[in-house]
Amino acid sequence: MTATDKIIINFELDKTYLRECFDQSRGAQQRPFWQLYGKAFLLLLIAGFIIQLEVEGLSRHLGAFFIILAIIEIFSQIYARGWWVTRQMLSRNYGHKLELTMTKEEISWQGGKQTLRYVWKQVTAAEQTSLGVVLNTDDGARHYLSKSHFDDTSWQFLMDRLGINESV
Structure with missing residues (x-):
């Protein structure tokens, strides 16, 4: 050549x-449990803390928001392949x-x-x-x-x- x-x-x-x-x-990249689900666990801790603050009207809604974010994070790890492929299919x-x-x-x-x-x-x-x-x-x-x-x-x-x- x-x-x-x-x-x-x-x-x-x-x-x-x-x-x-x-x-x-x-x-080849096997990640430990805490690396996969650590963010979701942290979001649940934040949600629990916010709910325990008992700020009138705000704490339950904000706490529920963080719980929903944690659930989405868990699903994004469980269905990582489909999640990634779908995002790539939406690309230009x-x-x-x-x-x-x-x-x-x-x-x-x-x-x-x-x-x-x-x-x-x-x-x-x-x-x-x-x-x-x-x-x-x-x-x-x-x-x-x-x-x-x-x-x-x-x-x-x-x-x-x-x-x-x-x-x-």
Whole structure:
């Protein structure tokens, strides 16, 4: 591959891909109970404190509001996958064709109204999963790329650029 060559991959941002993104990028991250439900517990404590204050007219309504927030937080953790996929489906890029371009210098995504471009040095870490690879970039973002969208040559180029040894 010469310096002017590009590898261009096109795929659609659909529900199946979004589910795979969630499963592969979050699958290895097991969080403890308090990290998952700590915010809901804190909201319930605040609600109890507010209700115990017994400010006429305000404390019960405000306390009930915090209880409802705690319940919503619990549901957002229980149904995290569906919650995340639905939010992504409401985004402007859902249903659009994405174009992934890789050169020796950079990797870029373009789709809908958004363009992302990273020089390879900006990719700080890469975590290979069973179905693809998760890229961590210097701005703190995580990007998932599915192996199903790549042919063997383009996948090997990506692995080489990321420094991941994989036998195809």
